[in-house]
Amino acid sequence: MLKDVRFAKSHEWISPVAGGVATVGISAYAVEALTDLVFMQLPAVGRKVKAGESIGEIESVKAVSDLYAPVSGEIVEVNSTLPDHLETLGQDPLGAGWIVKIRPDDPAEIDALLDRAAYEALIGSQPH
Amino acid sequence: MLPVKPGLSDGASATGAAPIVAWWDPPADGATNMALDEALASEAIRLDRVLVRISTWSEPTLSLGAFQAIGEARALAALEGLPIVRRPSGGGAILHGSDVTLSVAVPRAHPCGGSPQRLYDTVHTALVAELAARGIAAGLSAGESTETRPRAGAPVAGGQPGDRAFLCFDRRATGDVVVPVADGRGNADAKVLGSAQRRLRGAVLQHGSLLLAANRLVPESVCHPGLDDVQAGGGACAGWGPGGIELVRGWLTRLAVALGGGLEEPSGCFVPSPFAGVEEGIVRFRQDSWNARR
Numbered sequence: 001m002l003k004d005v006r007f008a009k010s011h012e013w014i015s016p017v018a019g020g021v022a023t024v025g026i027s028a029y030a031v032e033a034l035t036d037l038v039f040m041q042l043p044a045v046g047r048k049v050k051a052g053e054s055i056g057e058i059e060s061v062k063a064v065s066d067l068y069a070p071v072s073g074e075i076v077e078v079n080s081t082l083p084d085h086l087e088t089l090g091q092d093p094l095g096a097g098w099i100v101k102i103r104p105d106d107p108a109e110i111d112a113l114l115d116r117a118a119y120e121a122l123i124g125s126q127p128h
Numbered sequence: 129m130l131p132v133k134p135g136l137s138d139g140a141s142a143t144g145a146a147p148i149v150a151w152w153d154p155p156a157d158g159a160t161n162m163a164l165d166e167a168l169a170s171e172a173i174r175l176d177r178v179l180v181r182i183s184t185w186s187e188p189t190l191s192l193g194a195f196q197a198i199g200e201a202r203a204l205a206a207l208e209g210l211p212i213v214r215r216p217s218g219g220g221a222i223l224h225g226s227d228v229t230l231s232v233a234v235p236r237a238h239p240c241g242g243s244p245q246r247l248y249d250t251v252h253t254a255l256v257a258e259l260a261a262r263g264i265a266a267g268l269s270a271g272e273s274t275e276t277r278p279r280a281g282a283p284v285a286g287g288q289p290g291d292r293a294f295l296c297f298d299r300r301a302t303g304d305v306v307v308p309v310a311d312g313r314g315n316a317d318a319k320v321l322g323s324a325q326r327r328l329r330g331a332v333l334q335h336g337s338l339l340l341a342a343n344r345l346v347p348e349s350v351c352h353p354g355l356d357d358v359q360a361g362g363g364a365c366a367g368w369g370p371g372g373i374e375l376v377r378g379w380l381t382r383l384a385v386a387l388g389g390g391l392e393e394p395s396g397c398f399v400p401s402p403f404a405g406v407e408e409g410i411v412r413f414r415q416d417s418w419n420a421r422r
Contacts, residue, residue: 010329033243038292039195052329057194061301063244063325063332064194064218126242 005094006110007119008070010052013094017107021076025098026058026067026089029123036061037086042078043100049075051109055100067099071109077101145388150180150380151398152373158189158213158224163409165231165333166216167400172233173330174401178240178387181231181398182376184368188225188345191215193296193324198420200294207350214419217335219324220296226343226354228368228376230336232383240387241332244325248303251336254382255305255321258375264307264358269319271302296322297339297352307358318353338376341367 005013011030015023031037039059049055049069056067078100082088089097104110114122153164161183172179190207192198192214201212201221210223232251234240240247252268259266293299297319300306305321323336339354355365355375365372384391400406412418 035244041195059193059195059218060244062218062248062323063327064216065327066329068329 006070006113006115007122008068008113009122010068010070012068012070014070014102014110014113017104017110021101021103022071022073022107022110023098024070024100024102025093027119027123028090028093030065031089031093031097034058034060034063034065037089040083040086042080042083043075045075045078047075049073049102069102070113071102071104072106073102073104075100076103146177147390147392148178148180148380148384148387149392149394150182151394151396153181153183153397155184155186157186158191158211159410159413161185161229162191162213162215162413163406164398164400165233165335166409167404167406168231168398169233169326169328169331169333170404171400172235173328176235176237178235178238178389179233179398180380180383181229181233182380183229183231184227185224185229187211188223188343189213191222191224192419193217193219193221194326195422196221196294197422204294204350207346210346212419213413214421215324215335216326217324217333218326219322219335220292220299221294222296222322222337223343223346223350224337225345226341226367227337227339228372230338230376230379232334232336234332234334236328236330236332238387244327244332245303247325247332247334248323250386251323251334251383252303252305252321254386255338255379257382258378259305259307259355261378262375264355266305266307266320267317269300269302269304269306269317271300271304295350295352296324296337307355309353309358318357320355340365340372 004016007013007027011027013025013027037058037060041057043055051069051072053069054066055069058065058067079098168179168181188210190201190210190212192201194216201207234247240250256266304319306317306319309318320339321336323334326333339352341354341356342351365375381391
């Protein structure tokens with residue numbers, strides 16, 4: 001389990017920066033809400049993104065959802081095995097289920113996101 | 129406070145929940161329907177209201193789910209010549225022509241804007257209740273999880289986990305509305321309503337296709353029984369005429385109750401804000417860069 005992970009309100013998580021790069025995924029709450037994932041589309045490596053911009057899409061049996069960049073930066077790596085093993089998202093969303101690695105333009109953007117307690121309060125207030 | 133559209137209430141109701149707003153739109157082509165539905169979601173966010181658009185199709189059209197491969201549609205000789213549009217929502221392909229589409233846009237903060245299944249079940253249960261009031265014993269499918277029951281000879285979406293059926297009405301997901309009529313493919317019931325969602329940052333757009341009658345314009349291999357096949361003589365709703373409209377109005381009324389508010393039906397068709405980008409959307413939904421993206 002990653003320590004000091006931060007969350008976007010749109011349910012992506014992002015790790016602290018290490019070696020100039022942060023890891024991004026989606027929360028266990030989001031995976032559970034979507035249920036029965038069937039397809040995922042990842043962004044291209046090298047793509048520059050703005051915070052809040054769609055960086056991919058994920059489809060479940062009933063819904064298609066966008067994945068959003070939690071911070072601005074450059075996509076430097078994608079978890080290319082994930083689309084063929086979507087069950088990993090449910091089994092280990094904060095570990096092996098990582099989605100992209102991003103080089104943030106401004107690492108301070110990460111600090112502005114929700115910490116774990118704030119995120120848990122957010123999902124506790126969400127409609128189920 | 130945001131201004132409301134002309135002809136709409138300010139959202140107050142006796143129950144405290146804002147009435148849902150429903151527009152009955154004229155038939156349109158696939159690109160126009162998709163662009164209007166995207167605009168409906170934008171307006172749901174702007175107005176913070178549940179908005180509904182009831183629409184039909186001006187010509188038989190194949191709509192693909194957001195990630196389905198267009199090559200599979202083009203490879204089906206039975207579908208040759210049909211216009212194709214890719215929906216922003218997921219799910220399987222639909223052959224439009226004898227169905228009516230209920231597009232529901234729900235703000236994410238709404239109680240039905242969270243779990244995908246909750247909105248699915250709310251909309252579908254309202255139809256089951258309306259059909260029951262008309263003496264039709266419809267029910268919700270228990271589903272097959274990531275489902276699939278492609279009938280013999282029916283197209284299957286290749287490269288998808290679980291050999292998923294290509295056509296929506298060959299699939300069974302939890303909460304699909306089914307009626308007790310043999311579908312001719314070994315199933316004891318027939319699916320008459322299936323839905324799929326696009327979950328946007330501020331709203332959920334749910335497309336629901338209610339099969340009023342079998343689509344006789346397409347070959348038997350891709351034709352599914354509809355509501356009119358439930359009763360001998362085709363009396364369930366008699367297609368998209370007064371009977372079908374009455375059925376959908378009853379469904380809408382029950383849906384409004386389930387959502388805790390009333391129902392507003394402004395005169396005229398849905399006219400989105402000039403900033404909703406409908407014209408650009410129509411162009412995009414006509415382009416291969418969208419429709420053939422997979």
